[in-house]
Amino acid sequence: MKEFEIRPQKLFDEFLEISKRDVERFFSKHELFLEVSCPACQSARTHLAFEKQTFSYRTCKECLTLFVSPRPTEDMIASYYKNSASSKFWAERFFPETAEARRQEIFYPRAVLVNELVKRFKVPYPISLADAGAGFGIFLEEAKKTGTFSEIFAIEPSADLANCCRNKGFQVIEKSIEDIKENELQVSVVCSFEVLEHLFDPEKFIISMKRILKPGGLMILTTLTVSGLDLQVLWNNSKSISPPHHINFLSVEGLKILITRCGLEEIEISTPGKLDIDIICNAMKEMPDLKVPRFIEYIAKNRGSETFEQLQVFLQNNKLSSHARVVARK
Ligand SMILES: [Zn+2]
Numbered sequence: 001m002k003e004f005e006i007r008p009q010k011l012f013d014e015f016l017e018i019s020k021r022d023v024e025r026f027f028s029k030h031e032l033f034l035e036v037s038c039p040a041c042q043s044a045r046t047h048l049a050f051e052k053q054t055f056s057y058r059t060c061k062e063c064l065t066l067f068v069s070p071r072p073t074e075d076m077i078a079s080y081y082k083n084s085a086s087s088k089f090w091a092e093r094f095f096p097e098t099a100e101a102r103r104q105e106i107f108y109p110r111a112v113l114v115n116e117l118v119k120r121f122k123v124p125y126p127i128s129l130a131d132a133g134a135g136f137g138i139f140l141e142e143a144k145k146t147g148t149f150s151e152i153f154a155i156e157p158s159a160d161l162a163n164c165c166r167n168k169g170f171q172v173i174e175k176s177i178e179d180i181k182e183n184e185l186q187v188s189v190v191c192s193f194e195v196l197e198h199l200f201d202p203e204k205f206i207i208s209m210k211r212i213l214k215p216g217g218l219m220i221l222t223t224l225t226v227s228g229l230d231l232q233v234l235w236n237n238s239k240s241i242s243p244p245h246h247i248n249f250l251s252v253e254g255l256k257i258l259i260t261r262c263g264l265e266e267i268e269i270s271t272p273g274k275l276d277i278d279i280i281c282n283a284m285k286e287m288p289d290l291k292v293p294r295f296i297e298y299i300a301k302n303r304g305s306e307t308f309e310q311l312q313v314f315l316q317n318n319k320l321s322s323h324a325r326v327v328a329r330k
Helices: 009-026 074-083 085-120 138-145 159-167 202-211 229-237 252-261 276-286 294-302 305-317
Strands: 046-052 055-060 066-068 127-132 149-155 171-173 187-193 213-224 265-270 323-329
Touching: 009 074, 009 085, 046 229, 074 085, 085 138, 085 187, 085 213, 127 138, 127 202, 138 149, 149 159, 149 187, 159 171, 187 202, 202 213, 202 252, 229 276, 252 265, 252 323, 276 294, 276 305, 294 305
Parallel strands: 127 149, 127 187, 149 171, 187 213
Antiparallel strands: 046 055, 055 066, 213 323, 265 323
């Protein structure tokens, strides 16, 4: 998989431009922003890492998680996702144009993985599945094809996306997972892909995932992690560090602390990301004046795909890619 297959440069840059204008419109009232401690380990010992589009990104001195503080309130964030031009652009232009590439490269392998995990950890039949932040329902379509799941639920607060899932025949709970009560839904497996980095309160989200799980059930989530090479190298120049969307980049160590604090049993925290080197090389081409560590510059300019592939495998094996996966049990 290559970065531009799932994130075509021109389209993604257009999205980031619209987002910048949205930041002025939706997040100008900084006096309403709230200071938070580290979303992973709760430490208040932090230092300013950098500012980007008026948002302050801070690094936790304990677990090295990178996060925005002070941050917009939950209501401001919710209003942004509901009413902003960039959300509309993502839903109507960006996602549809990349949907099939994403189905092949991301959603199909995810469904295969979830299917494999429920078998490996012997989740008892019948196995029900919920996806928190189901979006267009493509993961659930692929999950359905495995034939493993007796019942499938899309948890999706956005009315348009909820309708999209409904039209695909899924049972839809049209609200945020945080608003679902324990007696409303109980499932064997709850997934959430690329949601945690967007949230005001990651801990509340994970506790909400746990609440709808049956005892022994699996929680599977993916998120961006600051432990990854492309984020460490590109830092404030990374396109992934884009306010207001991405405000939490938990370190691998921070993810572990958070999962444990939420009362879940960690089964696996890994970084199976495939794109770190590709993203760094693309950024260097796009920004010729970009300063990167000399070692990285040497590899990017003088070595070829074989070295890149081996380095990416090293990152995966050592929890050093920026795409993290957490598997935990209730
Ligand atoms: Zn921390």
